[in-house]
Amino acid sequence: MESCESKIKAEISGPPEMSIGNQGLRKRILQKGNSWKTPIPGDEVEVHYTVRLKHGEYFDSSRDKGTPFRFKLGQCEVIKGWDEGIATMKKGERAIFTVPPELAYGEMGSPPMVPPNATLIFDIEMVSWSSIRDITGDGGILKKILKEGEGCATPKDADEVLVTYVATTEDGIVVSKCDEPVEFSLADGYLCPPISKSVKTMRKGETAELSVKSSYCSRYPKECHSSNDITPTDSKLTIHLELLSWKNVIDVMGNKKILKKIIKMGEGFDHPNEGSLVKVIYKGKLEDGTVLERKGSIEQPFEYVCLEEQINDGLDRAVVTMKKGEQATVTVSSEFLQEIQNKEWLHTASILYDIMLVNFTKEKPFWKMDTQEKLQACQRKKNEGNAFFKAGRFQLASKKYEKECNFS
Structure with missing residues (x-):
């Protein structure tokens, strides 16, 4: 542990103090952080600290204990001066905080170490923090990020996600888990509501821990594997969730009658329009796997003009949303199957097309x-x-x- 004399010298010779808020909280940065991010209320932070009275010696230190102090920011778990001051810190930052009694222990103090109306001097280092988000806004589902994901995109309501999870009760009893990744559509409400709600806030590769109140546990995950037969109804649930990947699903008409699931992203931003000459490869099949038609091949793609009733109208409308090289599975409602002659097939709910847009040429404006x-x-x-x-x-x-x- 650093000597009291060296700390006081650092405090005196360091950068000038800055004010935080309007109640007398002061901050002097000793070491700048290595990021631009700061924690927000609800985040679980880890800090090292030492504390002394304004005109006294240091009397408490997490460094002496060898373990960072952990708490949830903005949840009244620490003095108000900490909640306000640490919210301004970046990872790796170290600062001296002067905390007036109004933001510390006030008129009562905290005997025997802190007398009444005491101003406290804290030397605080921000070690790290875990982001915790209130998914429902009422504390019903809290998400703690264990591993940051990639990029900034998150799944949308109709997308198909690939996840792994383990759900346990407060007693540590495993309610449900998947030994292999499970894929499901967010539109279908598969698995339990906490997973469906939370995964829409996650990025690819993100790992999170969900803390779910009993009122949100009326439905448990459909079990891929269960170590027991217990199904609690009033227990708080902890779900360890990882979003491996997802496939974008586009509602082409906005009424769920033509759904395009992107298997492979295309190139650029342009797509065909009415009158474009396109080259495609596709296979149409019923839900039971019965193949209705095949068009084109790698060696000789099928050519047609968009929106001129040369192929199934539902598929045609999906094609004009595709990019060059894009591969997709298009689910078309049965109302677009009028051209199918076999009457038995007309009773099917939908037809599935596996399609690749090889290339296209637009008409010159x-x-x-x-x-x-x-x-x-x-x-x-x-x-x-x-x-x-x-x-x-x-x-x-x-x-x-x-x-x-x-x-x-």
């Missing part, structure tokens, strides 16, 4: 065309419209004639 190109485009759209009209496909014909007018 009319405002980029010169006069000759516009005339050629007008003639082409007119001819296409006439062909659709003769085939009785009047809606498509109307679209072509409308585009012809736009080019004029």
Whole structure:
């Protein structure tokens, strides 16, 4: 432990003090931190400290005990001066805090060490902290981050997540756990509500510990493995949860009738639009695995023009949301299956398409065309419209004639 004399010299010769709040709390930084982040209320922090009276010797030290002091910030577990002062610290930072009696032990003091109306001098070092978030806003589900995840993205309501978890009671009894990672859709409400709610706040690779009040434990995780048959109904639950990865699921129409699950992300930001010539490889199948159709191959992708009723309309609408090289599974509601002739298949709830968008070519915008190109485009759209009209496909014909007018 450093001598009292060296500490006092450091306090005197260090950087100038700064005020925190308006109740007399003062801070002088001795060693700057190594991050820009600071803890927030609810975080579990670990600090080393020594403390003395304003005109006295140091009388308590976590360094002497060899173990950092741990507490939850902003939860009234320590004096108010600590809650306010430590909230300004960065990891690795060391500072001297002058805490007036109003933010310490006040008129009563804390006998025998702290007399009434005592000003305290703390030498505090921020060792680390674990972020704790109140998922429900009422303390019902608290999430403590054990390992930070990657990036900044988190799963959305319809995404499919891959997790591992272990759920235990306050007595340490394992209620449920998975020996192998489990994948589920957040839209289906699989597993228990605390897991579904919490995983939407997590980043890829993040590991967290959930503290769940009994009122949120009415449903326990569906067990992949259980070491016992006990199913408590009024016990606080602790869930160790890791988010391994997730697949983005896009609701193409906003009514859950066309859902696109991204298996492999595509390139760039652009995607096809109406009239684009696309190259795809896809396979359509029923929920029982029965294959309905296959189109294209790596050697010879299937070519078609978007939104001209050349393929299943539901799949077509999903394709115009895809990027080059993207691979996806598209689930299409049965209302888009009118072209299927087998009446038994019409009773299926949906059809699944495994599809890859190999490439696409967009039509040149009319405002980029010169006069000759516009005339050629007008003639082409007119001819296409006439062909659709003769085939009785009047809606498509109307679209072509409308585009012809736009080019004029």
